[in-house]
Amino acid sequence: MIDDMDRDTGEACMRHLTAFCPTYHRAIELIGRRWTGAILRAMLSGEARFSEIAAAVPGLSDRLLSERLKELEAEGIVRRTVVPSTPVRVDYALTDMGLALNEVIVAVSHWAEHWLAPTDERANLPKR
Amino acid sequence: MIDDMDRDTGEACMRHLTAFCPTYHRAIELIGRRWTGAILRAMLSGEARFSEIAAAVPGLSDRLLSERLKELEAEGIVRRTVVPSTPVRVDYALTDMGLALNEVIVAVSHWAEHWLAPTDERANLPKR
DNA sequence: TCAAGTAGCTTACGATAAGTAATTTTCAGA
DNA sequence: TCTGAAAATTACTTATCGTAAGCTACTTGA
Numbered sequence A, B: 001m002i003d004d005m006d007r008d009t010g011e012a013c014m015r016h017l018t019a020f021c022p023t024y025h026r027a028i029e030l031i032g033r034r035w036t037g038a039i040l041r042a043m044l045s046g047e048a049r050f051s052e053i054a055a056a057v058p059g060l061s062d063r064l065l066s067e068r069l070k071e072l073e074a075e076g077i078v079r080r081t082v083v084p085s086t087p088v089r090v091d092y093a094l095t096d097m098g099l100a101l102n103e104v105i106v107a108v109s110h111w112a113e114h115w116l117a118p119t120d121e122r123a124n125l126p127k128r
Numbered sequence C: 001t002c003a004a005g006t007a008g009c010t011t012a013c014g015a016t017a018a019g020t021a022a023t024t025t026t027c028a029g030a
Numbered sequence D: 001t002c003t004g005a006a007a008a009t010t011a012c013t014t015a016t017c018g019t020a021a022g023c024t025a026c027t028t029g030a
Helices: A022-031 A036-044 A050-056 A062-075 A102-115 B022-031 B036-044 B050-056 B062-075 B102-115
Strands: A078-083 A089-094 B078-083 B089-094
Touching: A022 A036, A022 B036, A022 B102, A036 A050, A036 A062, A036 A089, A036 A102, A036 B022, A050 A062, A050 A089, A062 A078, A102 B022, A102 B102, B022 B036, B036 B050, B036 B062, B036 B089, B036 B102, B050 B062, B050 B089, B062 B078
Parallel strands: none
Antiparallel strands: A078 A089, B078 B089
C-alpha cells in the first residue's frame, strides 16, 4: 500500500521543501516505528548487547526488540555479530548508515528538551 | 504503559547521550506515529487545509488524517482555525512548537537523501 | 428547483501490529 | 543434575490501522 510512493523521481525533495517526498517518507516511517527511535538512541549511547538495549529501554519487550533489530539489520542500519565465545554472545552495532542517524536523534532531543521539557506540568501529574 | 517513563528527572539527557531519556522518548513516539512525519512535512511546506494535506500525502485516509490532526492539536503542535466564511473553511497551521520541528524534518530528509536515495538498489527489493 | 459535487469529518468493521506471558536452546558453574 | 543467564520464539490478547461508507452544510450547474 506504500508501494505507490516508492517510485522516487529521485534527487532532492529537499532543495525546496516539497509537500511529499517518497525518500523522506520511507525514512520517517522506518525510524518512526514504535520503539525504533528509543533503540537507536540506546545504541548510539553505546549499548551493544540484546539485554543491554532491553534494559535501557523500559517497557520494550524481548519480542519487539528482536523484531525491530531484525528490521534495522535488514535495512542496513544495524549489524549483528555473533561472538563465538562461551556462552555465545550477540553484539549489535550501528553501521555507518546507523551512526549517521545521530544527527536526527540530536535534532529530536533538542526539540524535545525545548518543547516537552519536564518543567511541563505533565511531569507532575498524580500518576499512580 | 508508557506511564512509568514519564517521571522525568528533567534537564538534559542530552549533555551526554544517555541510554534512555523520557523526554526524547515522548517526542519520538509522538512525531514518529504513522503518517505524522508526512503530515508535518506537508504542513511545513505550506499546506494548510484538510484536503490539501490529504492530497499531499498519498495513501493517507481521511480518518487517520483527522485523528492525527486532533492529536497534534492536543499536543500544541498544530492550531485549528475555523474560518466562518461561506462555506465554512478549516485552516490548520503549525504553532511555534510545530514550526520548530523543521530542524528535525530537515535532519531526516538529509539522512534519507544520503542513505535511501533512489539510486539505491533497495528501491527494487521485494519489500519487507 | 433539483441532482450532483465538495470539504471535513465520523462510524463500522475486518486486518495488521503491538503487548503480555510462557517456553526454548545452549552453555557455564555449583 | 540443577540452576541461571542470554537471546530468542511461540501463543494468545488487545490496540491501532486501513477501507469503505455515510453524514452535514454548502455550492454549482442544468
